[in-house]
Amino acid sequence: MTNVPVRPLRVAVIGAGPAGVYAADILTKSSEVRDAGLEVSIDLFDQYPAPYGLIRYGVAPDHPRIKGIVNALHKVLDRGDIRFIGNVAYGRDLTLGDFRRLYDAVVFATGAVKDARLEIPGADLEGSFGGADFVSWYDGHPDVPREWPLEAREVAVLGNGNVALDVARMLSKHAEDLLVTEIPDNVYQALRRSPVTDVHVFGRRGPAQIKFTPLELRELSHSRDVDIVLYPEDFEFDEASDEAIRTNNQVKTMVNTLANWIAEEKDTGASRRLHLHFLHNPVRIYDSPQAPGRVAGIRFERMELDGTGNVRGTGEFVDYPVQAVYRAIGYHGSELAELEYDEHRGVIPNDGGRVLDADGNPVPGVYTTGWIKRGPVGLIGHTKGDALETIGCLLEDRDSLPRAEDPDEHAIIALLEERGIEYTTWEGWNELDAHERALGEKFTAESAERGTPVQRERVKVVPRQEMVRISRQNAS
Numbered sequence: 465m466t467n468v469p470v471r472p473l474r475v476a477v478i479g480a481g482p483a484g485v486y487a488a489d490i491l492t493k494s495s496e497v498r499d500a501g502l503e504v505s506i507d508l509f510d511q512y513p514a515p516y517g518l519i520r521y522g523v524a525p526d527h528p529r530i531k532g533i534v535n536a537l538h539k540v541l542d543r544g545d546i547r548f549i550g551n552v553a554y555g556r557d558l559t560l561g562d563f564r565r566l567y568d569a570v571v572f573a574t575g576a577v578k579d580a581r582l583e584i585p586g587a588d589l590e591g592s593f594g595g596a597d598f599v600s601w602y603d604g605h606p607d608v609p610r611e612w613p614l615e616a617r618e619v620a621v622l623g624n625g626n627v628a629l630d631v632a633r634m635l636s637k638h639a640e641d642l643l644v645t646e647i648p649d650n651v652y653q654a655l656r657r658s659p660v661t662d663v664h665v666f667g668r669r670g671p672a673q674i675k676f677t678p679l680e681l682r683e684l685s686h687s688r689d690v691d692i693v694l695y696p697e698d699f700e701f702d703e704a705s706d707e708a709i710r711t712n713n714q715v716k717t718m719v720n721t722l723a724n725w726i727a728e729e730k731d732t733g734a735s736r737r738l739h740l741h742f743l744h745n746p747v748r749i750y751d752s753p754q755a756p757g758r759v760a761g762i763r764f765e766r767m768e769l770d771g772t773g774n775v776r777g778t779g780e781f782v783d784y785p786v787q788a789v790y791r792a793i794g795y796h797g798s799e800l801a802e803l804e805y806d807e808h809r810g811v812i813p814n815d816g817g818r819v820l821d822a823d824g825n826p827v828p829g830v831y832t833t834g835w836i837k838r839g840p841v842g843l844i845g846h847t848k849g850d851a852l853e854t855i856g857c858l859l860e861d862r863d864s865l866p867r868a869e870d871p872d873e874h875a876i877i878a879l880l881e882e883r884g885i886e887y888t889t890w891e892g893w894n895e896l897d898a899h900e901r902a903l904g905e906k907f908t909a910e911s912a913e914r915g916t917p918v919q920r921e922r923v924k925v926v927p928r929q930e931m932v933r934i935s936r937q938n939a940s
């Protein structure tokens with residue numbers, strides 16, 4: 465006797481970013497599903513009216529190569545065997561009880577969208593910004609304010625990961641050079657007025673401990689009218705650094721790139737500079753008597769390598785007058801209603817993707833994948849491995865999954881309608897997608913007429929209500 469349902473296995477995936485789409489895709493294509501003669505029926509939810517999560521709202525607009533992953537995700541969702549349901553928030557519109565009633569299994573793929581906290585004095589001063597918040601702003605996230613105060617001439621960006629590079633590049637690039645991207649108009653207008661001249665990126669460890677990736681680092685030198693400035697005194701290597709350079713090609717490539725930039729000593733007299741500093745540990749962001757409560761500078765302790773690739777303080781402190789600080793020191797996953805939460809790591813406690821309860825036991829039928837499962841590290845492609853593991857667990861458990869009371873595919877739609885939730889659909893996304901592309905074409909045509917031709921593939925619609933309106937305009 466087994467519990468294998470004769471009807472399709474009903475699975476809800478919450479989060480339509482890469483992690484959620486990969487999980488849904490792997491589940492539909494799994495040979496275990498095929499071999500067992502199982503059918504699966506998957507609903508993919510997102511709190512935003514549009515799909516693609518981090519790709520739409522986390523990848524920098526001047527990274528069309530990464531944004532191109534959207535084409536692959538589009539193909540998956542366009543097959544028609546995974547149903548997209550957008551503008552529905554877990555914990556607000558639907559409870560865990562709702563999902564349990566309607567599905568045999570739920571997979572949480574909600575990612576990590578908040579900034580990790582920087583616990584130093586002054587981190588909350590006006591002019592101290594979370595890198596993730598800035599990314600949300602320039603990517604036209606529907607729930608962040610449209611205005612961003614770009615008033616600083618000198619800016620500090622903290623962190624040596626790819627988000628710090630994105631933030632520094634977006635702050636230092638000339639707005640005109642971003643017009644070909646999908647940046648929303650409010651972002652273009654604000655960047656155009658930015659008085660910035662110097663963007664300083666600070667890493668707390670050495671050049672061999674950076675968490676950038678080679679392509680993203682090299683890209684810095686492609687910004688027009690922006691000089692890269694490096695400081696030879698920051699180039700310290702310990703045994704662990706030498707070992708990393710010897711054994712890790714990425715590190716070797718990046719250290720070489722930095723060394724070449726130092727050797728070139730390129731000062732082209734550009735109107736903007738992007739400085740890369742290492743061995744600077746932030747200790748205090750401070751204001752000034754002239755502008756109390758507002759960032760006036762940042763203090764660092766100079767660090768030295770301790771032989772293991774870690775650092776210790778030298779006792780020497782250095783101040784940089786800046787008018788804004790961007791903290792790009794990592795993302796942090798958010799707590800989810802009715803599930804345990806590991807506050808320190810910002811993840812849902814889990815064992816290989818099986819969500820655990822307060823006693824460390826698997827919660828039947830509840831799984832997790834992506835950044836909310838393992839923390840905000842790794843490139844988008846790495847999420848596939850996660851999804852494989854999680855879906856593997858789900859399929860292993862399939863005979864013991866709690867059975868949904870109401871597995872009818874229409875039940876969720878009826879519930880959303882009963883609650884008056886303005887959910888969006890795949891057809892709705894296609895409407896919005898076409899609308900954004902049409903805005904791009906219009907811009908392209910008008911710019912040509914003005915004699916300043918700019919080719920724009922898409923102009924993003926930002927306000928949530930407008931996204932919903934366009935997505936639902938032809939809904940029956």
Ligand code: NAP
Nearest residue numbers: 623624625626627628668669675793794795840841842843
């Ligand atoms: P990350 O790669 O983990 O980098 C975080 C950086 O912040 C590290 O340099 C870390 O230094 C530093 N840091 C942490 N706490 C700090 C503190 N208290 N004070 C000073 N510095 C501190 O995180 P991320 O940049 O947010 O990126 C997240 C993931 O997304 C990464 O895997 C990244 O590659 C990926 N991503 C990729 C792209 C792309 O274009 N390919 C773009 C964006 C993000 P330590 O090393 O010393 O801890």
